[in-house]
Amino acid sequence: MVMSKELAKTGEKVKTNSFNMIQAINDGLKTVLEKDKRTLLLGEDIGKNGGVFRATDGLQTKFGEQRVMDTPLSEAGFVGTAVGMALNGLKPIVEIQFLGFIYPAFEQIATHVTRTRTRTLGHYHMPMVIRAPYGAGVRSPEIHSDSVEAFFAHMPGIKVVCPSTAYDAKGLLLAAVEDPDPVLFLEPMRLYRGKRYEVPVEEYHIELGKGTMVAQGGDVSIFAWGAMMPIALEAAENMKQQAISCDVIDLRSLYPLDKEIIANSVQKTGRVVIIHEGHETGGIGSEIISIINETSFLYLKAPIEKVTGFDVPVPLFALENDYLPTTDRIEQAILKVYEF
Amino acid sequence: MKEKYPLFQVMGKDGKWQDQTYEKELNEAKVKSLYYHMLRIRTYDQKGVALQRQGRIGTYVPFAGQEAAQVGSALALGEEDWMFPTYRDHGASLAFGADLDMMLLHWNGRIEGCLPSRKKHIMPASIPIATHLPHATGAAMAETYKGSKNATIAYFGDGATSEGDFHEGLNIASVFKAPVVFFNQNNGYAISLPVEKQMNSETIAQKAEAYGIPGIRVDGMDVLAVYIAVQQALDKAKRGEGPTLIEAVTMRFGAHTTADDPSKYRNQDEINQKREVVDPLIRIEKHMKGRHIWDSAWQSSLSEEIGEELDNAISRMENYQKPVVSDMFDYVFEKPTWTIAKQRQQIISRGGRG
Ligand SMILES: Cc1ncc(C[n+]2csc(CCOP(=O)(O)OP(=O)(O)O)c2C)c(N)n1
Numbered sequence: 001m002v003m004s005k006e007l008a009k010t011g012e013k014v015k016t017n018s019f020n021m022i023q024a025i026n027d028g029l030k031t032v033l034e035k036d037k038r039t040l041l042l043g044e045d046i047g048k049n050g051g052v053f054r055a056t057d058g059l060q061t062k063f064g065e066q067r068v069m070d071t072p073l074s075e076a077g078f079v080g081t082a083v084g085m086a087l088n089g090l091k092p093i094v095e096i097q098f099l100g101f102i103y104p105a106f107e108q109i110a111t112h113v114t115r116t117r118t119r120t121l122g123h124y125h126m127p128m129v130i131r132a133p134y135g136a137g138v139r140s141p142e143i144h145s146d147s148v149e150a151f152f153a154h155m156p157g158i159k160v161v162c163p164s165t166a167y168d169a170k171g172l173l174l175a176a177v178e179d180p181d182p183v184l185f186l187e188p189m190r191l192y193r194g195k196r197y198e199v200p201v202e203e204y205h206i207e208l209g210k211g212t213m214v215a216q217g218g219d220v221s222i223f224a225w226g227a228m229m230p231i232a233l234e235a236a237e238n239m240k241q242q243a244i245s246c247d248v249i250d251l252r253s254l255y256p257l258d259k260e261i262i263a264n265s266v267q268k269t270g271r272v273v274i275i276h277e278g279h280e281t282g283g284i285g286s287e288i289i290s291i292i293n294e295t296s297f298l299y300l301k302a303p304i305e306k307v308t309g310f311d312v313p314v315p316l317f318a319l320e321n322d323y324l325p326t327t328d329r330i331e332q333a334i335l336k337v338y339e340f
Numbered sequence: 341m342k343e344k345y346p347l348f349q350v351m352g353k354d355g356k357w358q359d360q361t362y363e364k365e366l367n368e369a370k371v372k373s374l375y376y377h378m379l380r381i382r383t384y385d386q387k388g389v390a391l392q393r394q395g396r397i398g399t400y401v402p403f404a405g406q407e408a409a410q411v412g413s414a415l416a417l418g419e420e421d422w423m424f425p426t427y428r429d430h431g432a433s434l435a436f437g438a439d440l441d442m443m444l445l446h447w448n449g450r451i452e453g454c455l456p457s458r459k460k461h462i463m464p465a466s467i468p469i470a471t472h473l474p475h476a477t478g479a480a481m482a483e484t485y486k487g488s489k490n491a492t493i494a495y496f497g498d499g500a501t502s503e504g505d506f507h508e509g510l511n512i513a514s515v516f517k518a519p520v521v522f523f524n525q526n527n528g529y530a531i532s533l534p535v536e537k538q539m540n541s542e543t544i545a546q547k548a549e550a551y552g553i554p555g556i557r558v559d560g561m562d563v564l565a566v567y568i569a570v571q572q573a574l575d576k577a578k579r580g581e582g583p584t585l586i587e588a589v590t591m592r593f594g595a596h597t598t599a600d601d602p603s604k605y606r607n608q609d610e611i612n613q614k615r616e617v618v619d620p621l622i623r624i625e626k627h628m629k630g631r632h633i634w635d636s637a638w639q640s641s642l643s644e645e646i647g648e649e650l651d652n653a654i655s656r657m658e659n660y661q662k663p664v665v666s667d668m669f670d671y672v673f674e675k676p677t678w679t680i681a682k683q684r685q686q687i688i689s690r691g692g693r694g
Contacts, residue, residue, distance in 0.1 A: 049532035317449030
């Protein structure tokens with residue numbers, strides 16, 4: 001069992017549930033709704049239907065229609081509505097049904113969600129969380145598979161996080177809700193019903209802006225997040241057969257990035273592979289390289305390798321596995337930096 | 341508002357004439373053709389659901405209940421008119437002339453499934469809700485600009501009326517008197533959300549008033565009424581009198597998609613009971629029987645012919661050439677940028693099925 005450090009530190013026995021990611025998110029939302037009267041959920045099909053992935057299952061029954069609102073089909077409308085709510089003392093948690101459908105709300109996010117604090121010199125702020133399932137690999141229809149976290153990491157004024165485990169999902173969600181500023185909370189669809197983790201019943205937070213080292217090794221540093229984590233770990237595991245050991249780091253937070261965890265690992269290994277399913281150009285991988293350049297240039301022993309999605313629209317599902325990074329591509333990249 | 345926007349019907353629920361004005365136009369050949377297309381897309385829809393259940397295609401979007409709305413509207417179009425459908429309007433696309441093989445490939449996750457029909461102006465299904473309404477407006481304006489007499493039609497659901505693009509598409513069309521028909525299928529639900537929670541307006545047709553354009557409410561289970569209403573709106577558009585908003589009141593008999601469980605938000609038994617009473621295929625059959633233009637031998641041979649056509653198409657889909665990896669790179673630009681060329685090379689050199 002992956003008993004995370006945050007948990008072990010307390011030294012006490014903690015009550016947990018064995019949850020997959022979707023259950024952990026549901027549990028996290030329940031926790032915040034119970035705890036903080038200012039929180040409320042908005043989105044399409046999240047009430048009676050419990051969300052198309054069941055992330056909000058049972059919450060409307062428990063908390064009522066005023067706190068778990070089925071909105072009209074109107075992303076610009078309900079994100080804008082959430083802005084008004086946040087201005088006026090509430091803490092809206094918005095669900096975008098799929099990240100590929102966030103675009104109508106892009107304007108609200110780019111021009112209001114992210115700027116309100118600045119343009120009112122801190123008089124108003126936006127304690128808002130926008131949740132969105134993202135990513136390919138589950139045979140979804142067109143547009144449902146986008147992985148465009150980089151658009152938002154580029155946008156000044158919003159934090160971006162992305163868990164890869166059920167444990168992190170709840171802890172990051174609670175921290176995101178607690179945060180006084182807007183947070184985009186990305187949920188890897190592909191991992192929703194994957195592995196179960198021991199998820200504490202009690203509230204716990206995972207600090208925004210902090211990555212986590214999931215596997216330790218000395219030869220190569222692998223940076224990834226979200227749906228790429230399982231294949232990053234698998235590739236690292238396979239490389240052991242060739243006596244290559246890897247640090248595998250789940251960045252979890254895409255804005256801001258965890259500069260320390262990146263620098264510490266790179267200064268140890270000097271060899272780096274970055275994995276993301278978003279398009280290569282302008283992707284977060286380039287930002288990581290920039291941090292490495294700034295902090296660890298002289299430690300590098302090989303040019304950094306990226307294994308990413310391509311600069312093409314995510315294809316329909318017959319080709320999605322050709323679009324997505326694979327363990328094989330990652331292993332080749334590891335070998336390349338190792339043998340350089 | 342329901343009085344102001346009465347439900348236009350040509351036949352009653354019993355299939356009898358409600359309005360005989362159009363009898364001449366709705367002659368035996370026309371009615372038989374409408375029936376044929378409804379039967380064809382119904383059969384296709386049933387196969388689609390079955391194929392998905394057997395894991396032979398991906399998520400499928402059923403449209404059972406909406407055959408009259410889709411066929412009536414599609415057959416009203418002229419050869420050169422443009423169709424802008426959603427993911428649920430593959431019935432309309434097929435009736436208008438979309439390629440059946442391509443349609444099946446689309447449900448099988450194949451990019452080839454978005455290839456436009458070679459015969460007609462039919463756009464690939466629009467997945468982001470309401471985004472194609474302004475496109476229909478623009479394509480219509482282009483027809484006017486070119487001096488043609490062609491029009492366009494945009495399909496969308498009740499939920500789509502909540503998006504900004506709905507408003508923007510209609511408003512621009514009305515300002516420029518674009519020859520476009522906004523064809524709404526009000527099937528009562530946007531996934532789980534019933535139309536009463538989608539809007540506070542009693543009808544969708546009344547929204548036309550805000551744009552200063554005609555709004556028509558038509559019985560979407562009455563294929564004859566839909567055909568006439570859409571034809572009239574198209575004629576008007578082609579005369580240069582601008583856009584029309586049509587609300588076809590219909591029902592989605594099944595799930596939103598094969599990934600949806602409607603029992604979470606509605607009583608599906610009730611829907612199934614209602615379905616038997618309002619089924620648009622039964623209604624047109626009754627009508628034809630009343631006019632003595634129903635022939636069961638004709639019907640069985642149609643049914644057989646359609647079954648065979650579909651089975652053959654399904655087998656072609658399943659034996660279709662393997663997906664071509666380079667397809668995802670080769671059509672992003674006319675000439676690939678160096679970035680794409682590099683990425684393409686990487687994957688092809690690794691034995692991608694390029
Ligand atoms: C912009 C956008 N937001 C959300 C979705 C997800 N989604 C797909 S279909 C649908 C409901 C659409 O309802 P309606 O417009 O009534 O059409 P219907 O599906 O009933 O034909 C939703 C919310 C989407 N495709 N696009």
